[in-house]
Amino acid sequence: MPIPKNFTPQIRLSAKEKAFNQLQRWIVDGTLEPGEKVTDIDLAEALGVSRTPVREALQLLESQGFVEMRPGKETKITSIHPDDVLTVYPPLAQLQALAAEMAAPLLTSEEIAELKALTADYELAVKHENIHEAAELDEHFHNLITDVANNPYVRQFSDVLQLHIRRMKYVFLNQSASPKLQSAREHWQMIDALEKNNPEKAAEMMKQNWLRPMKDIHQLLKEGKK
């Protein structure tokens, strides 16, 4: 039997990583509510580890803006307000625009084909009101472009900002932000620009593709708050 080398490069997850992943999930899906006070001792018990890895995880989450630690006083999950969508989306849109710009000259025809397939499937999912699948396909579309752009900072910053957005959708909209056909149209135009190796146009479409949903969601939240 041929033994695959590096089948699982890292099955071992340290307690810190487990704590980090779980806490981040809990914050994003709202299990840990915005503004909620937490103590390392309680979290440690809930996670089945000691306080040290919990504290380390909390500090990383703080650097990502999910947790607020006041030295010697308290640790709490960061609050979020509807207007925060206007803070998170613009830098993400800008970084994603750069990703498209950088990916344009690098994309292979196979990758272009995959973008087309993802967008076609996305359209179908939207038409069938398959919201969850549409969201995943949209995510894959953007991740593929970000991967090709091959810039670790763009990758990391985008990931964090996307998590903040996902959190706001969970908390404010019960995760049901309806995907739009308009987004698919923007994707097609973006693909067209990428195929023609037109980085500026691709970047412009990418920026629109993030800023339009921002406006939609912000409008939704303003109405909901009335």
Place this chain on the structure above:
Amino acid sequence: MPIPKNFTPQIRLSAKEKAFNQLQRWIVDGTLEPGEKVTDIDLAEALGVSRTPVREALQLLESQGFVEMRPGKETKITSIHPDDVLTVYPPLAQLQALAAEMAAPLLTSEEIAELKALTADYELAVKHENIHEAAELDEHFHNLITDVANNPYVRQFSDVLQLHIRRMKYVFLNQSASPKLQSAREHWQMIDALEKNNPEKAAEMMKQNWLRPMKDIHQLLKEGKK
């Protein structure tokens, strides 16, 4: 004697913060060399604290890309290569362009006046070959715009990326990247666009103002490596 209130809002720096600040300084100025292996125990001794705050600081530095921790194996300062300038500058240029775009409608006439003063002083410093002062004035110029943009993510990401650039200048160029009059010209055009509340033009000039030095430095490094 009148006691000034809040003379120093936070004189108390935790051991973790002290360790973080010092280590970051040492990495940026090259005291801790790229690729150098470090042990928390040695650093703890050097900093006069225990391992815990050192480890916490190292983990934050890892999330910023300054340190690489391999579980159970070793901790080392991240290596840098000349081509890394092409990785760091583009996202910074893009985020700074967004900062200019967002600042445009928010800038007061006083702030515009300050930008003009900073740029005028910058020109003088360049002409007098006062490299260090020119660098500081340039930094102030960009920081002011970033502050006005008032976006915590743009602020934080920009700060980290700027530190990476400073590190590369220290390590590769002995910190002597000569400031250019061309940069001042771009600043004047940017100010003009900001005054006219033309966010797109201001963003375009900002992006140029970061990408041009990137090309200069990259060219310098390619020549130096020959």
Place this chain on the structure above:
DNA sequence: AAACATTTGTCCGTATGTATA
């Protein structure tokens, strides 16, 4: 192959600081 040396990872006790009564 197995024991060793080194370094990181984890645990938990204690000190310090903050807020409340």
Place this chain on the structure above:
DNA sequence: ATATACATACGGACAAATGTT
């Protein structure tokens, strides 16, 4: 103002993992 309760910050000892002899 003092004391008390509480949570975080720090320290040091032990455990686990890795690479080597």
